[in-house]
Amino acid sequence: MGCFVTEGLRTVCGGPFSFSVARGECLALSGPSGCGKTLLLRAIADLDPAAGDVLLDNVSRNEIPAPDWRRQVGWLPAESSWWADHIGAHFPAGGKHHTFEGVMFPDLGKTDGDFSNDWKKAGGHFQTLERLGFPRDVLGWRVERLSTGEKQRLALFRLLLNKPKVLLLDEPTAALDPVNGVLVENLIRDYQQDAGAAVVWVSHNPEQIARVADRHLIFSGNGLEAAQ
Amino acid sequence: MSGIIQLTPWDLSLAALLVISLAVVCRRLRLGIGGRLVLNASRTVIQLSLIGFVLKALFASSSPVWVALMALVMLLGAGREVRARQKNPLRGGWGFGVALSAMFVSSFAVAVLALTVVVGPDPWYAPRYAIPLLGMMLGNTMNGLSLSLNHLTQTVRKNRAAIETRLALGQTKSEAIADIRCESVRTGLIPIVNSMAAAGLVSLPGMMTGQILAGNPPVDAVKYQILIMFLIAGGTGFGTLAAVWMSSHRLFDERHRLRLDRLKK
Numbered sequence: 397m398g399c400f401v402t403e404g405l406r407t408v409c410g411g412p413f414s415f416s417v418a419r420g421e422c423l424a425l426s427g428p429s430g431c432g433k434t435l436l437l438r439a440i441a442d443l444d445p446a447a448g449d450v451l452l453d454n455v456s457r458n459e460i461p462a463p464d465w466r467r468q469v470g471w472l473p474a475e476s477s478w479w480a481d482h483i484g485a486h487f488p489a490g491g492k493h494h495t496f497e498g499v500m501f502p503d504l505g506k507t508d509g510d511f512s513n514d515w516k517k518a519g520g521h522f523q524t525l526e527r528l529g530f531p532r533d534v535l536g537w538r539v540e541r542l543s544t545g546e547k548q549r550l551a552l553f554r555l556l557l558n559k560p561k562v563l564l565l566d567e568p569t570a571a572l573d574p575v576n577g578v579l580v581e582n583l584i585r586d587y588q589q590d591a592g593a594a595v596v597w598v599s600h601n602p603e604q605i606a607r608v609a610d611r612h613l614i615f616s617g618n619g620l621e622a623a624q
Numbered sequence: 625m626s627g628i629i630q631l632t633p634w635d636l637s638l639a640a641l642l643v644i645s646l647a648v649v650c651r652r653l654r655l656g657i658g659g660r661l662v663l664n665a666s667r668t669v670i671q672l673s674l675i676g677f678v679l680k681a682l683f684a685s686s687s688p689v690w691v692a693l694m695a696l697v698m699l700l701g702a703g704r705e706v707r708a709r710q711k712n713p714l715r716g717g718w719g720f721g722v723a724l725s726a727m728f729v730s731s732f733a734v735a736v737l738a739l740t741v742v743v744g745p746d747p748w749y750a751p752r753y754a755i756p757l758l759g760m761m762l763g764n765t766m767n768g769l770s771l772s773l774n775h776l777t778q779t780v781r782k783n784r785a786a787i788e789t790r791l792a793l794g795q796t797k798s799e800a801i802a803d804i805r806c807e808s809v810r811t812g813l814i815p816i817v818n819s820m821a822a823a824g825l826v827s828l829p830g831m832m833t834g835q836i837l838a839g840n841p842p843v844d845a846v847k848y849q850i851l852i853m854f855l856i857a858g859g860t861g862f863g864t865l866a867a868v869w870m871s872s873h874r875l876f877d878e879r880h881r882l883r884l885d886r887l888k889k
Contacts, residue, residue, distance in 0.1 A: 441792055442879055462880040467794035477786040479803070551789075558794055 400469075400562050400594040405448035407435040410618040412448060417562070417594040422585075424605040425598045426623075427615025433598045434474065437564040440596070441471035452561060470560030474567050475544075476551035483542070484535035486554060524553055527583055529576060545571045549580060556587055563588070563595045569604065581608055628838050640665070682751045691749050695732075695758055702727055702766040709770035712777045712887040714874055719888070722870045723769055730863030731761040734855050742851065760831065760852055761859045764816060768860035769867050772812025776868055777887055779804045780875060787882050797876035805872050812864035816857050823853060 399419045404412035409432025417423045425433055439446035442462055450457050450469075457465045480486055522532050528549045542550070548571045555563075563584065569577040585608065588595050599605050605612055612623035643665045650658035682690055706723035713719030735758045739745065745753045780787065783804065790800035823829055824846075828836075831852055835845035877883050 443788055443791060443881055445877070445879075445881065463791075463794045463796050466792050471792045473785070473789060473792070475785065477789040479783070479786040479790070554793065 399453055401451045402440060403449045403451065405436070405439055405446055405450065407432055407439045407444065407446055409435050410615075411436075411446075412618075413620055415613060415620060417596060419561075419592040419594055420589055421611070422588060422595040422597055422609045424609035424612040425596060425615070425620070426600060426605065426612070431615040433615065434566055437471055437566055437596065437598065440564055441466055441469055443471070467558045468560055469562040469564065470555045470558055471564040472552060472555050472566060472568055474570060476547045478539045478547065481538055482535075483537050483539060483550060487535070487557060521557070524556070524583070528553060528579055545573065545576060548572065549576065552580060552583070556583075559591065561591070561593055563593055563597075565595065565597045567598055567600065570600075577604075584608070679751070679755065682755065686747075686751055688747075688749050691751050691754055694751070694755060698755075698758060698762055699724065699727060699732070702731075702762045705766055706770045706773065710774045710777060712781065712889065713773070714777075714871060715886050715888050718871075718874055718886070722867050722874070723766075723773070726769060726863045726867035726870065727762060727765050729866060730859045730861075731758065731765045734859040734862075735761050738851070738855050757852075757855075761855060764856040765860045765863040767815055768812035768864045771815070772808045772864045772868050773871055775811040776804065776808040776871055777875075779807065780872075780882070781884060781887070784882065784884060791880055791882065797873070797880045797882075800880075800882075801872050801875070805868055808868045808872075809864050812868070813861055816853075816860050820853055820857065823849070829853070 399417070401416040403414050405414070406412050409430075413436055415423065425436070427433055435444065438444045439448075440450055442450075442457055442465055452460075452465075452468060457469075460468075478486060525532065525534060530546075530550070534550070539547075548568065552568060565584070568584070569580050572580060581604070584595065584597075587593060595608075597605075597608060599608075613620040614623050643661065647658040647661045650656075650661060678694070682694060703720050703724035706727075707713045707719040710719065714722065735754070736748075738757060739748045739754055743753055743757075748754075780801070787800050787804075791797070819827065819829070829849050829852075832845045832849040835848065836842055874886060875883060
């Protein structure tokens with residue numbers, strides 16, 4: 397039934413953690429600061445060595461090369477990181493660009509079939525950007541021009557381009573004002589439904605959890621227990 | 625040529641006075657380096673005096689076993705130095721091993737190549753040529769390695785979040801560290817590139833100065849110096865490449881996870 401299953405995963409902060417999330421379902425995780433929420437997400441994304449197993453559609457992650465696993469199980473860290481000067485250089489395409497309405501746009505063809513010069517598809521990505529509140533030329537901007545919240549929203553866009561089957565979200569709206577917070581919540585909900593993605597959402601905000609989550613687990617002791 | 629003017633202990637003491645007065649000034653200014661200055665100046669005197677006697681004995685015997693033994697001691701010393709000059713070297717034998725193997729393949733290979741093919745003394749391991757050549761190769765490669773490896777480990781530590789974000793987006797370990805790796809190799813190559821640019825114009829390299837002081841014709845000294853510069857560039861470059869590649873692979877595990885726990889704190 398569950399498409400995404402975590403079995404007896406142990407981090408340095410605790411465990412074993414076992415839970416499953418179905419396709420198109422959103423599971424909220426909450427708990428006090430320092431209880432190991434981030435470590436759990438990192439362990440699921442296979443960024444920290446951890447005992448236990450994680451399965452996606454009944455296939456263990458150990459049978460999949462780690463980079464492929466991480467493309468399918470996308471982790472959005474609480475703080476976004478940028479390593480190049482321009483926004484556009486952070487997108488998959490290895491520096492290839494094409495122009496759409498006079499704007500340089502990374503050639504996203506490699507990520508999803510062959511639409512390298514398909515304007516409509518590029519237009520689709522622009523729609524996502526516009527939904528997140530960005531003008532079309534944002535990919536040509538320099539990174540230092542962005543605020544923390546803008547970076548966080550663009551990091552989500554960057555992650556969704558991989559078309560992950562599972563989203564691991566670490567307080568994705570913590571740096572955002574309420575208006576942008578709702579934009580992000582709606583975008584994630586639509587992706588969850590359209591792509592049939594399983595979402596694991598770490599949040600401190602009870603109202604947000606009530607809005608977005610189908611189920612809610614709370615860190616307690618060394619494991620997780622269902623919220624009342 | 626009338627031979628070289630002999631230096632007396634008195635001449636050296638005058639030069640030593642310079643170091644001592646510098647140490648005194650440093651002390652007064654509380655720069656915190658005066659002590660090390662005197663200590664390492666004493667190390668220079670002792671180490672060089674000893675090596676003077678060692679080389680004298682070595683030249684007299686010219687047995688390949690002794691030459692090989694001397695080369696091994698120099699190599700181990702250089703490997704230890706590379707590790708000691710890094711703030712956070714790789715744990716376990718890796719910090720030492722990476723430097724050692726990189727220098728072995730670059731410095732040794734280039735020195736042997738130069739001796740057998742280019743200079744061609746008889747026998748090719750004649751210590752009068754082999755030991756100084758190897759010493760210059762190792763000294764410069766050691767500098768390049770410690771600069772580049774230190775840059776690699778420090779930059780990776782500082783950019784941990786960015787590297788892990790790239791991994792999380794599905795990049796392989798090589799893609800995630802590619803730009804840091806290039807920068808580290810460049811850092812290691814800067815000294816030799818710069819010294820080739822300034823050679824003759826600004827600085828007269830030490831080896832050439834030595835030969836000229838010893839009374840050799842400047843044109844001969846120049847030829848040797850050009851040879852040495854090229855050998856150093858090749859040795860340093862290939863050694864740095866090898867060391868940076870080996871170390872950057874060691875910073876990740878088989879699941880492409882960044883493993884900073886493999887660096888010494």
